Amino acid sequence: LPYLCLIHCLMEDNVKEKWIHQNDPKTIQEIDARRSEVRPENVFEKIANRWNSNSFNPTTVVMNCHYDFLEEIDIGYDATSDFVRAS
Numbered sequence: 001l002p003y004l005c006l007i008h009c010l011m012e013d014n015v016k017e018k019w020i021h022q023n024d025p026k027t028i029q030e031i032d033a034r035r036s037e038v039r040p041e042n043v044f045e046k047i048a049n050r051w052n053s054n055s056f057n058p059t060t061v062v063m064n065c066h067y068d069f070l071e072e073i074d075i076g077y078d079a080t081s082d083f084v085r086a087s
Contacts, residue, residue: 002083005075008058009050018043048086053077 033039057076
């Protein structure tokens, strides 16, 4: 269940773009701003914010590739509430 939720976090457009480009070379301004309080969120902060958001309530898509996916699976905030929140 947590891996499915993580995959759905990574599929979000703004997170996916950051994930793809996380290892791109940084400009001198980006390097200097790494510890600034006004810097943009990095990819791991974006993933954590999605994971911890009670408005993030994805469900899996039904497909016949494996019997585990023959029914929709709720992987939203309430379904993952027993797991530790991301930080």
